[in-house]
Amino acid sequence: MSTAYLWHPVSLEHDTGVHVETIARADRMNPANMRRLVPDLNVRPVEKHDTVEWILTVHERAYHDFVSDACIARHRLLDEGDTVICERSYDAALASVDAALTAADLVMSGECRTAFSAMRPPGHHALPGRAMGFCLFSNISILARYLQRRHGIGQIAIVDWDVHHGNGTQAIFYDDPSVFFVSLHQHPLWPGSGMRHERGEGPGMGYTLNIPIPPATPEAEYLARFDAEVLPALRKFAPEFILISAGFDAHRDDPLANLMLTESAFATLTDRVSEVAAETAGGRVISVLEGGYNLAALEKSTAAHIMALGR
Ligand SMILES: [Zn+2]
Structure with missing residues (x-):
């Protein structure tokens, strides 16, 4: 049963100009291109949902309206830094959420066991009330809700x-014991958060796990850390569903x-996550694209990841 692949052409209209998070990434994720690497790609249409209502389970209404208004007004930046938008970015961001929600519907209906959303803009830095790091809405958090x-x-x-540390996702679920969040990220690196001692708060204490990785850590060592720390923690939590924030910028x-x-x-990491999913979650895994800025590495890593998801 191959993994469902979600992509929508509005992803090509989120025009950030000269920027690493570029339209060219959407072009590489276009099924017409991805089929060269994954011939049996199982492309499914992105369905519309009550998308704004689902966004509001995670984000403040004032922030949602700010994003929508900024795009209509043709503003070019959503924050003081690097989150560039254009007139079509709001619609692209809605489709990015809809792709993740469509993935949920497909897996829950039993049509497929796993799914991958190949949409942009990404989401894992977006905070409840603020854009950050090329991210508008927290696709994966909205999917979890x-x-x-x-x-x-x-x-x-x-x-x-x-x-990069998934600071937005962490913030959204920091006090929530129903969502176990684990982030592996280079440290030191922007945004600078994701230290070991950040473990959750209140009822969520212990349900956030941060694994900072030093620059230039060999691949074998990274994978060994994943096996030694992530897998036992996942098994202990025994999730009913596993989501992956799949950036390919490592x-x-x-x-x-x-x-x-x-x-x-990335195929190895996928296999490891799938093993735990088979034990506790009926094999259910949905993966959502985040970063990855070398275009050749991005498409090869994505192909390896979705072929492993389909095994
Ligand atoms: Zn990243």
């Missing part, structure tokens, strides 16, 4: 192997960071 409230899932694990060729993974490492 959708699985819980629409599909009755209880315990969800989110594995974030993007090379690849050795990525221009934004200094980790050493090859595309085959």
Whole structure:
């Protein structure tokens, strides 16, 4: 049963100009291109949902309206830094959320066991009330809430192997014991959060796990850390569903960071997560694209990842 692949052409209209998070990434994720690497790609249409209502399970209404208004007004920046938008970015961001929610519907209906959303803009830095790091809405967090409230899932694990700390996802679920969040990320590196001692708060204490990885850590050592720390923690939590924030910027060729993974490492990580999913979650895994800025590394890593998801 091959993994469902979600992509929508509005992803090509989120025009950030000269920027690493570029339209060219959407072009590489275009099924017409991805089929060269994955001939049996199982492309499924992105369905519309009450998308704004689901966004508001995670984000403040004032922030949602700010994003929508900024795009209509043709503003160019959503924050003081690097989150560039254009007139079509709001619609692209809605489709990015819809792709993740469609993935949930497909898996919960039993049509497929795993799914991958190949959409941009990414989401894992977006905070409840603020854009950050090329991210508008927290696709994976909205997906987790959708699985819980629409599909009755209880315990969800989110594995974030993007090379940057998933600070937005962490903030959203920091006090929530129903969502176990684990992030592996290069440290030191932007945004600078994700230290070991950040473990959650209140009822969520112990349900956030941060694994900072030094620059230039060899691939074998990274994978050994994953096996030694992530897998036992996942098994202990026993999630009913596993989500992956799949950034591919820990690849050795990525221009934004200094980790050493090859595309085959992403297949290995996927296999490891799938093993736990088979034990506790009926094999259910949804993966959502985050970063990855070397285009050749991005498409090769994505192909390796979705082929492993389909095994
Ligand atoms: Zn990243």
